[in-house]
Amino acid sequence: MLSLSPQQMDLLAQVARERFVHRVAAYFALQWPAMLERLGDRYGAFIDLAVQHAQKHQLAEGPCVARYVNLWFVWGPAFEDKPGFEWAKDILIDTRRSEFIKPHQLVRRTLDELQRLHAASAGRPHTGLPPTDFEAADARVVADLADLGRLGDVVPSNVQVARLSCDLDAIDIGTIDTAWRHEYRLTDKDWQRVPGPAAAPRLRIDTSQPLPPQRLHVLTHAPGEGPPARLQVKVRALGGCGDHTHPRVAFTGGHGLWEWRGHEATAVSWPVHAAPTLPVPDGLVAGIAHESSPQWHTLQVASCGLRDHGAPLGEVATPVLSYPADQWLLELRHTTKPATCRLERDGIAQDGSAWQRGFARLHDDFKASTDQLLLAFERTSGATAAQLDIEPSLMAGQAGLSWGWREGPQGLVDDPVMRLEGWLDMVACALQLQLSGELSLAGARARLRLRAQGSTPLRTRIRRDSKLPLLPEVLAPTVVKLRYPFELEMDPIVTPDHVALHPTAPATGAIVGEAGLRAKPGNGGVQLFLTLRIEPVATTLAIHDPVLGTSRQARPLLPAMTLLDWSLG
Incomplete structure (x- = not known):
């Protein structure tokens, strides 16, 4: 070469x-x-x-x-x-x-x-x-001189130079056929399906405002999942190149290329589809306020870009992002086992069994953690014949949540917002826990009981239908914190040497945690959650010996550990 x-x-x-x-x-x-x-x-x-x-x-x-x-x-x-x-x-x-x-x-x-x-x-x-x-x-x-070539270029070229005015005077873009759009709205604690927001304002592009938007946003349905929205483009041409090539409207995406030329391109509309709904992790049909990725398309409106006076509009090309317009409703009732769930999409019932399994997993995970808690108590405190008595009530009550994409205030040119509305009327955690056993130390014996109890309600309403405040700020007030301090009781057991054992200070440590709604890590969206942890539990014991006198000893009773880390959504 x-x-x-x-x-x-x-x-x-x-x-x-x-x-x-x-x-x-x-x-x-x-x-x-x-x-x-x-x-x-x-x-x-x-x-x-x-x-x-x-x-x-x-x-x-x-x-x-x-x-x-x-x-x-x-x-x-x-x-x-x-x-x-x-x-x-x-x-x-x-x-x-x-x-x-x-x-x-x-x-x-x-x-x-x-x-x-x-x-x-x-x-x-x-x-x-x-x-x-x-x-x-x-x-x-x-x-x-069509074959004169480009000045200074070695390689020859032949350029066709248009002499007839052919430009775009104005472009009008909007969505049509969206009367099917409905949302779930909350009235007290009842849900109603009502018409969605008014039609988004149409976009006009002309020489006075020639800059096309960075992208357009359309709410619609995936094929087979509901009626689609239609994108409509109207073009007012200025002149024409005479061979019906322009104006040209083209729409490209996963469907391939659709295009219209000449007179056909002056007023045209077509269906726009979103990506199919895919199950989110955990096997749920849809996660709460899960922001699925949009489907990308490209809209082009073209001409020769030649006009006799003024700056031309030429060609407009902009991405079009389509989002699923599905509106979801989830109603939960967790007062008995198993939990009941009602899941709807646009008024049609969906499979809610994964949500029921999520609440079943809550109880299974807590049962497994309490088994580990008893073992940790035996190993840390040294107690024998240890027992655990517990009466839990976790995330019990009712809840209703609705979510779905909604257009931004400026319609097509505005990023859509994930709408979220609902209420929680639950008990995050109600707990009565007692660990007991017999402790022997330096010839002394005692029966000990370590108790923690409390109840934390989770009652809140939530509504987000605009970009600001951001989702984490909206969710923050829904989170409750819980803390149930441990209390220690000891009953001495008489021994032949009359050595006695008793605590000299209250036990430290508590069961702590949080519950409510939070942003879902990684995949986006929102989830219900409940976390419970054990802060280290310890005390100071006094050993009273009639002969040797009194001595003191720090005694750990429970290590730091996670008792529960549950989420659903």
């Missing part, structure tokens, strides 16, 4: 530029023989300077450069810098205009100016260039 050094590439580019300028000079010598005769030996420098000015204005495609050079023969060298030609300067320095638009608009304005000059002559002799002659000359330039 041939490899060229930077110096060789620069040399080739210089040679290509010289050929470019030479061909332009030769062409215009035939088109404007009077100028060749007038300039004589300065003609080559005149063309070279005109090409330099074209480069300064970011013109490089051969036909674009040539159209600009042609104007030097009409208005004179560097005409854009002369008084009265401010219009030309404005066109050339505008970064919103492409290199194809700049010479096109210079040509159109030149035609207007020539027509104005001819009209102003009002029948008097006029030696200026007739507008029709200039228009014909420009058309020849575009046709004859």
Whole structure:
């Protein structure tokens, strides 16, 4: 493979530029023989300077450069810098205009100016260039120099230059066929399905507000899971390229490519689908306020981007993100075993057995942890014949929650928000726990009982239907903290040596925990949760010996341990 050094590439580019300028000079010598005769030996420098000015204005495609050079023969060298030609300067320095638009608009304005000059002559002799002659000359330039190539490029090219105005005047985008949208709303403790928010405001894009949004957002259903929303696009075109190519509306995504051209593209609508609903971890049909990933599509509205006056709108391309519009309702009743659950999506009952299994797991996990608690008590305290008596009530009561995506206040251009509404009327934890056994120490014996008890209600309402405050801030008030300190009782057992054992200070430590609603780690969404932990439990014991006197000994009774870490959602 041939490899060229930077110096060789620069040399080739210089040679290509010289050929470019030479061909332009030769062409215009035939088109404007009077100028060749007038300039004589300065003609080559005149063309070279005109090409330099074209480069300064970011013109490089051969036909674009040539159209600009042609104007030097009409208005004179560097005409854009002369008084009265401010219009030309404005066109050339505008970064919103492409290199194809700049010479096109210079040509159109030149035609207007020539027509104005001819009209102003009002029948008097006029030696200026007739507008029709200039228009014909420009058309020849575009046709004859289409293969001129790009200025300074070694590789030849052939560029098609549009001469007919073809742009977008305005684009109107909105969603239709969304009357099926309903939400669950809470009245006292009763739920009702009511129509969702009013239709999102439509989006208008035109030259006064040309910047398209970073992305559009549509709430809809997955195929087979409910009616879809339809995206509607209306286009008002400015001119046309004459072959029904533009305007062009295209929508791409997992479905492939859908497109409409010409008259068909002026008003078109189509269904937009969301990604299918997938079960979340734990086997649940849907997690509470789980923010599933949107489906990505791309919307394009295109034209040649060529207009006679002003900056063009050209082409608008923006991502379209579709979110599942499903609205969920979950009602729980956990007063007896097993828990009962009602799960609905858009008024249709869903399988709620995974939620029931989640509450069954709560009891199973707690039972397993209490077995470990008894073993830890025996090993840490040294008690024999240890027993555990416990009466638990965990996350008992009723709850109702509803959630689903809702459009942001600005509709299509606004990120949607995951709506969450509901109430909890539960007892987070009600517990009566007693550990007992017999302790022997330095010839002394005693029966000990370690108790902890308490009850913590979990009654709260929650509502979130806007981006702020953030979800963790909304959930924080739903969390309750619990703390049940341990109490120690000891009954001495008489021994032949009359050595006595009794505590000299209250036991330290407690059962602590939290319960309520929290953001789900990792996968997003919200979950019910209950955590219980044991803070280390210890005391100081006094050993009273009639012969040896009294001594004291610090005695651990329970280590720090997790009693329960349960969540569901």
